Amino acid sequence: MAELWLPGATRLDIGDHAPTDGGPAKGVPHITWDKAATAARPVDLVPYEVLRTYFSGTGRGLAPHLLWDPWTGRVTQFVPATSRSKSLADRPGGTRTNRAGSVVLQIEALFFPHARVGGQVYPRLVDTPCLGWPEINAWVRSWGVPDRWPSGDPAHATRNEETWETEAGWYPHKAVPENDHEDPLSWPAFVGAPAPSREFEPFPGDDFFLRGNQPAYGKRSDLFTRMGHRLEVVGCGRYHVGPGPVLGPADVDSYEAWQRRYNAVHRTGWSGAALKWPPGRETWDALEVPKH
Secondary structure, three states: OOOOOOOOOEEOOOOOOOEOOOOOOEEEEEEOOOOOOOOOOOEEOOOHHHHHHHHOOOOHHHOOOEEEOOOOOOEEEOOOOOEOOOOOOOOOOOOOOOOOOOOEEEEEEOOOOOEEEOOEEEOOHHHOOOOOHHHHHHHHHHOOOOOOOOOOOOOOOOOOHHHHHHOOEEOOHHHOOOOOOOOOOOOOOOOOOOOOOOOEOOOOOHHHHEEOOEEOOOOEOHHHHHHHHHHHHOOOOOOOOOOOOEOOHHHHHHHHHHHHHHHHHHOOOOOHHHHOOOOOHHHHHHHOOEOO
């Protein structure tokens, strides 16, 4: 049976418990981001005790379920798993955020980019030791939160209200509706999760995407759906509705955005028609559209 309180965590119950709404179980990772450091000007990490005092005192209106120190593995829990916490913005009358699931377990990692600890600088959260993460991951999983990122991983996530309301999994702060934060930027890999499938759709050829010399608008294929979802994951989705399964202008705009990004990153020197629809083999293979 899942435990209301994370085993091994310091229990600092701030009260103000309130139920969640039910629905898909969610985990929401944050970073405290309490200093503005840069690679050129790193800053010493804020002490764990300072954040613990804040979330149990003047900052209790923003408290998560867990405050986690990834250098030492220390964790403090402020409310039980079945209560909502308050680290997400939640506008009156809008989409529910802090309550939108059977559980909405929020974890604040004590971290900001380019934090300095013991003389060493850590650009990303995943560069820290991440001590205590396996225990947190297992506890969140015990509450029915699957090891998946429905709206994309922390580096590429997009905000999609329908996905938030209907799919269980982990949602970085960056992917939560009504919120404008971009954290956590990175997050440790799920512990014991199976390796992702490396089976990708082979390039179907130019003709699959064209009708004559024009985009094959109106053509129906599940491949367009999976292509569109993959474009969203890598941050090139231009969809208001969808994606897929019918090819439309948003698919073309999204794929051309991906071609422009690929061109810029790999300095291919492409221009003109080389950056237009249809997809080419090189960018298609690089996109890695899953088979299933």
